[in-house]
Amino acid sequence: MSSLDMPAIAMNDSIIAVKLSAHWPLDRQNREAINRLVGRSAIPRRTGTDLFAQGDRLTSIFFLLEGWGARYKMLADGRRQIVSLLLPGDLCDPFCFLLHRADHGVAALTPIKVAEVGRGQFEEVALERPEITKAMWINALITASIQREWCVNLGRRTALERLSHLFCELYHRLCKVGMVTDAGFHFPVTQLELADATGLTMVHTNRILQEMRRKGLIELQRRHLIVPDLAALERICAFDPSYLHPAAQEAL
Amino acid sequence: MSSLDMPAIAMNDSIIAVKLSAHWPLDRQNREAINRLVGRSAIPRRTGTDLFAQGDRLTSIFFLLEGWGARYKMLADGRRQIVSLLLPGDLCDPFCFLLHRADHGVAALTPIKVAEVGRGQFEEVALERPEITKAMWINALITASIQREWCVNLGRRTALERLSHLFCELYHRLCKVGMVTDAGFHFPVTQLELADATGLTMVHTNRILQEMRRKGLIELQRRHLIVPDLAALERICAFDPSYLHPAAQEAL
DNA sequence: CGCTGATTTGAATTGTTTCAATGACCGTGG
DNA sequence: CCACGGTCATTGAAACAATTCAAATCAGCG
Known part of the structure; x- marks a missing residue:
């Protein structure tokens, strides 16, 4: 991918x-x-x-x-x-x-x-x-x-959008270093850490994750994350990967 | 100062x-x-x-x-x-x-x-x-x-703390370029812009600013800001200026 | 098996937003 | 000089998203 x-x-x-x-x-x-x-x-x-x-x-x-x-x-x-x-x-x-x-x-x-x-x-x-x-x-x-995009995430997105956006970002960044397969990727972040990264409480993070599972946006268990439909997840948070500058060297 | x-x-x-x-x-x-x-x-x-x-x-x-x-x-x-x-x-x-x-x-x-x-x-x-x-x-x-400190501000501080922290930061940064006097400093940021910087709505920003005025933490009018008691303002948000690295060159 | 850390659940509360309307200020042109 | 339009600031009431607190359950590991 x-x-x-x-x-x-x-x-x-x-x-x-x-x-x-x-x-x-x-x-x-x-x-x-x-x-x-x-x-x-x-x-x-x-x-x-x-x-x-x-x-x-x-x-x-x-x-x-x-x-x-x-x-x-x-x-x-x-x-x-x-x-x-x-x-x-x-x-x-x-x-x-x-x-x-x-x-x-x-x-x-x-x-x-x-x-x-x-x-x-x-x-x-x-x-x-x-x-x-x-x-x-x-x-x-x-x-x-x-870092600027994280400010946007923390300041202007809802809880569902924040978590979706973070997952999208990690998906793309891990892709770049070849750590994503069809079966998803290793995701060693606890819900408490996820909460501290998205500016939410652990309790609320947990509830939103359940909502995301219910909606089929993610499968997250035992430190492993599967994104069955990346496009759907990206739609939730209007993800635009250009801030990751995927092809920086073409700017010549 | x-x-x-x-x-x-x-x-x-x-x-x-x-x-x-x-x-x-x-x-x-x-x-x-x-x-x-x-x-x-x-x-x-x-x-x-x-x-x-x-x-x-x-x-x-x-x-x-x-x-x-x-x-x-x-x-x-x-x-x-x-x-x-x-x-x-x-x-x-x-x-x-x-x-x-x-x-x-x-x-x-x-x-x-x-x-x-x-x-x-x-x-x-x-x-x-x-x-x-x-x-x-x-x-x-x-x-x-x-930028990292802004993430902390957006993710983990209350509205009152966010605004206080922003004012403290600007106070210190403006000091460095000699733009602060005893009579405060020119502060051309509208409440809408303040809201967009702190991840709040304009309405809520307005209410918190009023609270800050009532408490004597700031005097803000006609694009001019006075901080009568910097220490009090810094106490509100536990301001620690070290993230501004005021004396970077001493690290030798 | 029991311990520890991680996740899940419920109920009550709070901080913040939303919507909608009003008031103050400021420069501009008639 | 005053009326005008625009931006900016302020207010109230209702709705909502997220937090808090407390407790129960689950999973991994020695």
Whole structure:
């Protein structure tokens, strides 16, 4: 169902190199520079642990190689908002070490594997390889676009629309990294996390999910999601995938 | 009330050069490169006009020199969400021409003046002056942080908290560019726009504003806002300004 | 098997929206 | 100078979407 025409890429490229070259054409040398940067280590983290927490001083950046993560912010009284979901291949803020402290936390929603790249190595590559930097700018622009769409979701859509829209977004984003099959996809997000991502309560999220199941929009059980009729789901929330910038590199 | 220690900057620096050197120390040459880039023209736009619209192909980037703007997205049925407010000195997406099309619109909330910089000129400077590029990365990171905080505002705060938080944010951001005095500041945002920025209806926004006036939290009339007791306003929404990264350059 | 975390249910309440109408303000042209 | 049209702000009452609180059920796992 994914309609992506990827440029021919060596099989042993890391998921990060694949993702970045989808944004901007990168030759073999550049891709291998990314592989070297990212391939050194794949640090595992357990479900529920923080990659970093709000207020931490950051000295490196992270690349998510496997598993799902969530950026979140907490209010003093315990309210939580998940401000974005991180999927395999997502970058976690190039140059974030330039800021004083982390303004949000990143939690692992599943067991994850990340590559940690220190400031020195990263800045060296950024300076010497402008094409890679350009791909990372595009990545940052798309991330910002998604964040804006989340604002629309939280501010102006009903509960049913919010959940539908989130499912549509994840469907498309997971397609891009080849994690969607005809049988749906692994969906490890609990209803509490879903609620915190859509600005609803867990109770209400549960009721809307039941409504969606009743209407045949989704089949969600045991951490697995099936979307029997994507077009129907997209119609519910008037989903327009252009904010995901599926073919950024054609802008030339 | 602003506690910024700006490095000594020539009086004739553009507001953009001032802003960017607050993020990252820029020497005279770099600042003058920015001034040249930005100083060529100051295009005026009338209130209510679009700088660009959702779906436009972009070939240049904009710097807001004067006035207030808003990024917004529309839904098919007319619902609107303002996803961020642009203040004097704000950049409008470095490298945005790398994307296919604009995923949102930018409207002028007041008469504005913008500098338009073409792709060629911009990329030249970006490539030749890594310090400026670094300052723009920091700017992009802070913009992203603000966008995340807006998600928190929309998803997890009550109407009173949302409006209070927005006022606090604007207070701090305007302080940074020297637009706040003891007598408050010019506040050209209508209640409808305020509603679209906070995910509320205009009617409800109106009622909450009245409540805030009654409680002495704000004095808002004829496009002028006075905050008699900033600490009290910040207490209402548990405002924590660290997401604005007031001293980004100290992260060294 | 029992524990823990995740999901489901019901009932009452509340915050926010909707709809519809009125009032204030402001610049413009007669 | 005042009438005019437009935008913006304000008000009331009824309806609704979502929350709160509390408890029960289910699923996965050591």
